Amino acid sequence: QSALTQPPSASGSLGQSVTISCTGTGSDVGDSNSVSWYQQHPGKVPKVIIYEVSKRPSGVPDRFSGSKSGNTASLTVSGLQADDEADYYCCSDVGDTRLFVFGTGTKVTVL
Amino acid sequence: QVTLRESGPALVKPKQTLALTCTFSGFSLTSFGMCVSWIRQPPGKALEWLAFIDWDGDKYYNSSLRTRLTISRDTSKNQVILTLTNVDPVDTAAYYCARVRHPWNFFDSWGQGTLVTVS
Numbered sequence: 001q002s003a004l005t006q007p008p009s010a011s012g013s014l015g016q017s018v019t020i021s022c023t024g025t026g027s028d029v030g031d032s033n034s035v036s037w038y039q040q041h042p043g044k045v046p047k048v049i050i051y052e053v054s055k056r057p058s059g060v061p062d063r064f065s066g067s068k069s070g071n072t073a074s075l076t077v078s079g080l081q082a083d084d085e086a087d088y089y090c091c092s093d094v095g096d097t098r099l100f101v102f103g104t105g106t107k108v109t110v111l
Numbered sequence: 112q113v114t115l116r117e118s119g120p121a122l123v124k125p126k127q128t129l130a131l132t133c134t135f136s137g138f139s140l141t142s143f144g145m146c147v148s149w150i151r152q153p154p155g156k157a158l159e160w161l162a163f164i165d166w167d168g169d170k171y172y173n174s175s176l177r178t179r180l181t182i183s184r185d186t187s188k189n190q191v192i193l194t195l196t197n198v199d200p201v202d203t204a205a206y207y208c209a210r211v212r213h214p215w216n217f218f219d220s221w222g223q224g225t226l227v228t229v230s
C-alpha cells in the first residue's frame with residue numbers, strides 16, 4: 001500500500017481552473033470505482049468533495065469534478081474561488097479489499 | 112445527524128501502547144453497510160489510512176502497521192477502539208475516526224480529530 005502520487009502544489013487565478021492528478025497502480029486506482037477526493041482547509045477536518053471517481057455529495061458545487069483514466073485519477077476545480085485554497089487528497093480502495101490508500105496531498109493556491 | 116468524536120491521551124511515552132476511542136451517534140455499527148475507519152495525519156503531512164471495522168465485525172489494517180494495530184468495537188456503547196503498540200515519536204499525529212457506508216467506499220463523516228504527541 002504505497003501512497004498515491006499527487007503533485008505537491010498547484011495554482012490558478014481567480015475564476016480559472018486547476019487540475020490535480022492522483023497516480024496509483026493497477027491494484028488501487030486502476031482497479032477501483034471508489035476513488036474519492038477530500039478538501040482540507042488549514043486546521044480543519046477533511047471533507048469529501050468527490051466519491052466514486054466523479055460523483056459529488058449533496059452540497060458540493062459542480063465546480064468540482066472528477067475523472068479517471070487508467071491508473072490516474074484527476075480532480076478539476078473550475079471557476080476558482082478564494083475559499084478553494086486548501087489541501088486536497090485523493091483516496092482509493094485497493095482492489096476488492098476494504099483496504100484504503102491516500103494520496104500525498106496537493107496544496108492549491110488561488111492567485 | 113451523524114457525529115463522531117475521538118478521545119484519548121494527548122501525550123504518550125515512547126514504547127507505550129496508545130488507545131483511542133471513537134464514540135459515534137446517528138447510526139448503528141451493526142446495521143448492514145456501516146463501517147468505521149481510523150485515519151491519522153502527522154503535523155504538516157498527508158493523511159494515512161490505518162484500520163477499518165465493518166458491520167459484521169470484520170477488520171482490515173494498513174499493511175505497514177498491521178503488527179502494531181488493533182481495532183475493535185463495543186456496539187453497546189457505540190464505540191470503536193484503536194490501539195497502537197510500541198509507539199514512537201513518528202506516531203505523533205492527529206487521529207481521526209470516520210464513517211464509511213458500504214458499498215460507497217468513502218469517508219462521509221469525520222470526527223474532529225485528537226492530537227496525540229509521542230514524547
